[in-house]
Amino acid sequence: MELLGYDFFQNALLGSLLTAIACGIVGTYVVARRLVFISGGITHASFGGLGLGFFLGTNPVLMALIFSVLSALGVEWVSKTQNVREDSAIAAVWSLGMALGVLFIFLTPGYSPNLSAYLFGNILTISTADIIWIAILAVVLLLLVSLFLREMIYVAFDNSFAKTQGLPVKFIEYMMMFFIAVTIVLSIRLVGIMLLMSLLTLPQMVANQFTSDFRKIMYSSIVIGFLACVIGLFLSYYINIPSGAFIILVLTVLFFGVKGVLAFTSRQ
Structure with missing residues (x-):
């Protein structure tokens, strides 16, 4: 319990909760609309922004955010209007982002600090500024859900039907792609670029074993994601391994454990 007395661990817990809220909301839409591959493309495209940030000596997270938003909106626009x-568009963005990131980092004079934290995550290094930004995002997403939940569900499952109901389908699609990109960038500190796609999908996959209701999956995935972060943080501290990788390991074990138990009980 002495861990709770440290500021960095308190920041890690608060950051985990806020990130779980953001990823729970956005990830449920991603899984429902089958955008998992897109989230992976956006995640890896952000590496190009990180590299450019290091090269220019500016804030790498800001550059990654710009790269991710442009990539997300670009993929949505190209796939919908350019045949x-x-x-294919996702694969191009994915490869371009990683290639540009490698080139910019190679051209950056000296050593790129904290690069491993962006690639593999280190929630223990999260700052107060990071918490403020992710808190703003979580509040905005909660407000968004309270206002547009019905529209989000319609668009996620059947956008053709949503169009017949007169819903602003294009606006919702572009808006959600924007928030997917923002959530990805602001969550990089937690598990890193290489593992972030799992944080957007595994909690929802676990929740989906018990319910198919969009709302219940969304709220359950927030709880599951936060509990996995807490367990991963404590265990990674005592075992002395990277927290980001261990959080994903906890979620993976939980998913296959639940899947196995349900399969066993269904045979009885």
Whole structure:
């Protein structure tokens, strides 16, 4: 319990809660609309922004945010208006982001500080400024859900039907792509670029084992994500391994454990 007396651990817990809220809301939409591959493309495209930030000596998170938002909106626009297959556009953005990131980091004079924290995550290094930004995002997403939940569900499951109901489908699609990109960038500190896609999908997959209701999955995934972060933080501290990787390991074990138990009980 002495861990709770340290400021960095308190920041880590608060950051985990806020990130779980953001990823729970956005991730449920991602899974429902089958945008998991897009989230992976956006995540890796942000690496190009990080590299450019290091190269220019500016805030790498800000540059990653710009890269991610442009990539998300670009994929949505190209796939909807330019007769380009969505998976092809995602693959191009994914590869371009990683290639630019490697080039910019190679061209950056000296050593790029904290690069491993962006790639693999280190929630223990989260700052007060990071918490403020993710808190703003969480509040905005909660407000968004309270105002547009019905529209989000319609668009996620059947946008053709949503159009017949006169709903602003394009606005919701672009808006959610924007928030997917922002959530990805602001959550990089937690588990890193390499593992972030799992944080947007595994809690929802666990919740989906018990319910198919969009709302219940969203709220349950927030709880599951936060509990996994707390367990991962404590265990990673005592075992002395990276917290980001251990959080994803906890979620993976939880998913397969629940899947196995449900499969076993269904046979009885």
